[in-house]
Each structure stands twice: as C-alpha cells, then as structure tokens.
Amino acid sequence: xxxRLVPRGLRGRLLAAFVITSALTLVxxxxxxxxxxxxKLRTQSVNNLRDAVVDSERVFADALxxxxxxxxxxxxxxxxxxxxxxxxxxxxxxxxxxxxxxxARVMVDAQDADGTALPTFFYDSDFAPVTSDATLAALQxxxxxxxxxxIRGDEVTVAVPLQRPDGPRGxxxxxxxxxxxxxxxxxxxxxxxAAAGIGLLVAIVLGVAxxxxxxxxxxxxxxxxxxxxxxxxxxxxxxxxxxxEVGDLARALAxxxxxxxxxxxxxxxxxxxxxxxxxxxxxMLQGTMELLEEDLRDGRLDIEDAQVQxxxxxxxxxxxxxxxxxxxxxxxxxxxxxxxxxxxELGELGRAVAAEFQLRARxxxxxxxxxxxxxxxxxxxxxxxxxxxxxxxxxxxxxxxPAGQVVTMTTTVDDGRAGIAVSDSGPGIPAEEREHxxxxxxxxxxxxxxxxxxxxxxxGRELAERMGGSLELADGxxxxxxxxxxxxxxxxxxxxxxxxSASAA
Numbered sequence: 001x002x003x004r005l006v007p008r009g010l011r012g013r014l015l016a017a018f019v020i021t022s023a024l025t026l027v028x029x030x031x032x033x034x035x036x037x038x039x040k041l042r043t044q045s046v047n048n049l050r051d052a053v054v055d056s057e058r059v060f061a062d063a064l065x066x067x068x069x070x071x072x073x074x075x076x077x078x079x080x081x082x083x084x085x086x087x088x089x090x091x092x093x094x095x096x097x098x099x100x101x102x103x104a105r106v107m108v109d110a111q112d113a114d115g116t117a118l119p120t121f122f123y124d125s126d127f128a129p130v131t132s133d134a135t136l137a138a139l140q141x142x143x144x145x146x147x148x149x150x151i152r153g154d155e156v157t158v159a160v161p162l163q164r165p166d167g168p169r170g171x172x173x174x175x176x177x178x179x180x181x182x183x184x185x186x187x188x189x190x191x192x193x194a195a196a197g198i199g200l201l202v203a204i205v206l207g208v209a210x211x212x213x214x215x216x217x218x219x220x221x222x223x224x225x226x227x228x229x230x231x232x233x234x235x236x237x238x239x240x241x242x243x244x245e246v247g248d249l250a251r252a253l254a255x256x257x258x259x260x261x262x263x264x265x266x267x268x269x270x271x272x273x274x275x276x277x278x279x280x281x282x283x284m285l286q287g288t289m290e291l292l293e294e295d296l297r298d299g300r301l302d303i304e305d306a307q308v309q310x311x312x313x314x315x316x317x318x319x320x321x322x323x324x325x326x327x328x329x330x331x332x333x334x335x336x337x338x339x340x341x342x343x344x345e346l347g348e349l350g351r352a353v354a355a356e357f358q359l360r361a362r363x364x365x366x367x368x369x370x371x372x373x374x375x376x377x378x379x380x381x382x383x384x385x386x387x388x389x390x391x392x393x394x395x396x397x398x399x400x401x402p403a404g405q406v407v408t409m410t411t412t413v414d415d416g417r418a419g420i421a422v423s424d425s426g427p428g429i430p431a432e433e434r435e436h437x438x439x440x441x442x443x444x445x446x447x448x449x450x451x452x453x454x455x456x457x458x459x460g461r462e463l464a465e466r467m468g469g470s471l472e473l474a475d476g477x478x479x480x481x482x483x484x485x486x487x488x489x490x491x492x493x494x495x496x497x498x499x500x501s502a503s504a505a
Contacts, residue, residue, distance in 0.1 A: 015208060018207035018210075019200060019203050022199050022200055023196075026195070026200075033192070037185065038181065041181040041184055042178055045178050045180065046178075049104060049174060049176060050158050052098070052102045052174075053102070053160050054160055057162060059094055061162040061170075064091065064110055091108055091123050098174070102176065103176065104175060105124075105175045105176065106125040107124045107130070107134060109138045109142070110171075131175070133150050133155065134175050138173050141159035141160060147161075154178045154179070154181070155178075156175070156176055157175045158175075159171055159172070159173045217242065217250075218246065220238065221238055221250055225253065228257060232260075232264070237254045278323070280319075281317070284313070285313055289313075340382040340384075342381075343378045343379070343380060343492060344379050344380070344386050345376060345377065345492070346418060346419075346420045347372050347376065347377050350420055352387070353391055353394060354370050357391075357395075357398060366398055366401055366407055367406045368407050368409065369406050369407065370409045371411070377418050378489065378491065378492050379419075379487030379488065380468070380489070380490035382463075385463045385466070386420075386467070386487070388460075389471065389485050390409075392456040394407065395456065396456060396483070397423075398424075400424065401425055405424070407422065408424075409423075413489055416488065418486070419486040420485050422482070422483050425480045428479050429473060434473055437457050438458055438461045460483075467487060469488065471485050471486075472486070
C-alpha cells in the first residue's frame, strides 16, 4: 500500500521526501513544544496565583483583626452589630486591590475572636454561587492550617489560613480560571499551524526547484551516455561544472569516456600490429613450406637452401610463440589469477634466467654480466612471476642493446626493499615516453622494426604490483635504460628455525 503512495519518478520521490521530512519535523517540533508549553504555563500561572495570595495573607489577617470585634449576646432576630457592617469596607478595599492584581475571585471566610463562625464567606467579590471547591479548600486550609491549592480542569482555587495570636481566625480564598493559558496555547497552536503550512509550501517549492535542476542535469548525462553507447567513445564528452555528486558523476563519465578512447585506440593499434605481425611470419612460413614441398616433390632438394628456410621458419615461429606467451600472460592478469607470496632469492633467480638467454646473447654478440649479491638478496613474491618479469627485462635489453655491449643485472637490499635491476646500452627511453612504455600495446619510436607488441613491460608492471612491488624505469639519460623490479624484503627460508636452534645451543 505504501509503495503505491510513493511516486515512481525521481522528481516525485524528491518532492515527497521534502514534504515528508518537513511534516515530520513540524510534528516533532509541535510535540516537543506544545505539550510542555501548556503544562509549564499552567504551572507558572498556579504558582503566581498562590504566591500573590500568600503574600496578601498578613494584610488580610491584620484587616480581619481590626474590623471584627467580639459579638455581644443577642436574641433571635437581632441584627448584627453595626461595627461589622461599618468596618467591612477594610477587607473589601484590600480584596478589590487583590482582585485587580491577580484577576481572580476573592473570598474571605472568618470567625469571631471567640471562635463563633460568621456567615459563610464573610466577603465575596463575586455574586455567583460559591463552588464546592472553594468551600472544601477553605475548610481544609482552616483545619490543616496550611495553604491549599486545588485544580479542577482550568479552574484553580487557592486557600490561605488567616490568623493572629490575639485575634479572630479566617481563610482567604482566591479562585480563577486559567483562560490566559488556554488563550496562549491556542495562539501557539495557531502559529504552529501557520508555520507548518508555510513550511510545507516552502518545502514543495524548494523540492520542485531542486528536483527540476537535478533532473535536467541528470537528463543531460543520460543523453550523453546514450550518445556514447550509440556513437562510441568519440562522442562529445559530458560537461557539468557543479561541485556536487552530479558534477562528480559527469567528470567520472568524462574520465571513463577518455579511458574508453584510450582503450579503443590501443585495441585498434593492437589489431593493426597483431595483424601485421601475424601476417608476416605466417606468410613466410607458408612460403617456406610451399618451397620445401615443391623441392621434395621434384626431387631436387638443396640442403643448404633448406637449412636457410628452416632457420627463417624457426625465427618466425619464435615470433608467434612470443605473441602467444604475451597474450597468455595478459589473459591471466585480467583473470586475476592468485600469485604466491614466499621468499625468493633474487640473485640465484637472476643467474638462472640469464643462463636461459646465454645462447641468444652470444648470437647477438652481447654479454650478460650478473653481479651477485654479497650476502644474498631475498624478496617476497611469486618465483614464477619474478622470473617472468626478469625474462621480459632481459628480452628488451637484448632486443634493443647494440652488439658488442654488456647487459648488466644487479641486486640490492635497502630499507626493507629488495630489488633486481637490468641495464643495457641501447638507445634509451625518451622523456616523453617514460610512462607510456608501461601501457599495453605501446611501442616506442626507438623500437623500429623489432618484433614485439608493447605488452612485455605492461605485463611486468602488473605482475610486480600484484606481488606488492613495483617496476620502474630508473632515472638517467640515454644511451641505455635501466629497469628496476622492487619487492618487499624477506628473510631466507628456515632462518627462523636456524636462529631458534642457535639460541638453544
């Protein structure tokens, strides 16, 4: 049922949220203010009335002692002494002043000095019948000799005993309806209702204005997103200069579009490069196989020429194998295959990988110089992944290093980090390409006609980061380039057990 009452559109939901929030705020404010305010005003009015009556007790007690004298014995039907009638004005004057000050009905109940009760309520400022609350309050105050406050609905009755040590006794009674409290509460309620109406109206206006502005901005982003999906990443980028979530969304969409452009350019470059690189070895392999088949069919096989053809075919197969290996590594990285984390001796691993490249280095007239660590160089990572990164670095160094030069491999341990560096004497990396060389399918201008698809260094950096390390191009000017693989330093396997055994000994 509630779901049917909530608007489905964002504008309606925002408007409903504004209105509901404002309404709940006003209801809570009214609940917190209205009830306590009424009780507080009633309590304050009762306390003011009681304090005024108590403060007048001495004045009325003195007046009662001055105006009421002991009554002489009189026969049935004999009128009261004139002194009571003549002196009643003293109490009337004081009662009139008290009534004007507290706006209440004032009554005085009194006795003669000898304890004889005078007519009920010796003085009454009103002509209305005396209520039972006033009579009961007067009797209770006289009997208990303390101030009595009785509240029934909006009517408050206060009775204060009047007595002098050497004079007559009596009771001062004040009775009033709390009409000012009711009027004040009604005024506050009307003000709250007016404020609620104005608040809801303002909430509706603000909700409509803000929702329209927000929806217009979101509609522009939606149109841009649809256009990107229809036209591709080359569509115009979204623009929103707002410093809020919608502006952040527009900027994120623009960054996504820029990344899509970059990936699309890389994809096109990859397709172009791969198609070219694949076509060349496949064409040469096809031609070689056709020539060999023709020579075998005609029975005029030239052994020397066949060996050249086989050598060329092996070179092209190696190019295809390199491409297949790089694409396989790339797919594993994208699939987030879990890597191991264990201590790896970088010096031994570097020597083992360098041994794999000795034949190729000899053919290229390049020397690989492995500088061993003095005390061992242990890093934490996946041995296969570390070896793959070192192979990538050696492959680059042999590919771009000039003949007759040296490729140096060194290991270092410093400040909790272990590293292995591969340096060559090739053309180096221009400053404008120092970061781009780690992007997928990027081939530097210095690559020339060499085989490769711009995947090696990208794969190496991603593997290093997956192991919690880094692969960086060391600072320096060409000629030559030095790449450094850095990992967290680790203790050799079994070092803890050896230390424990030594301590026990």
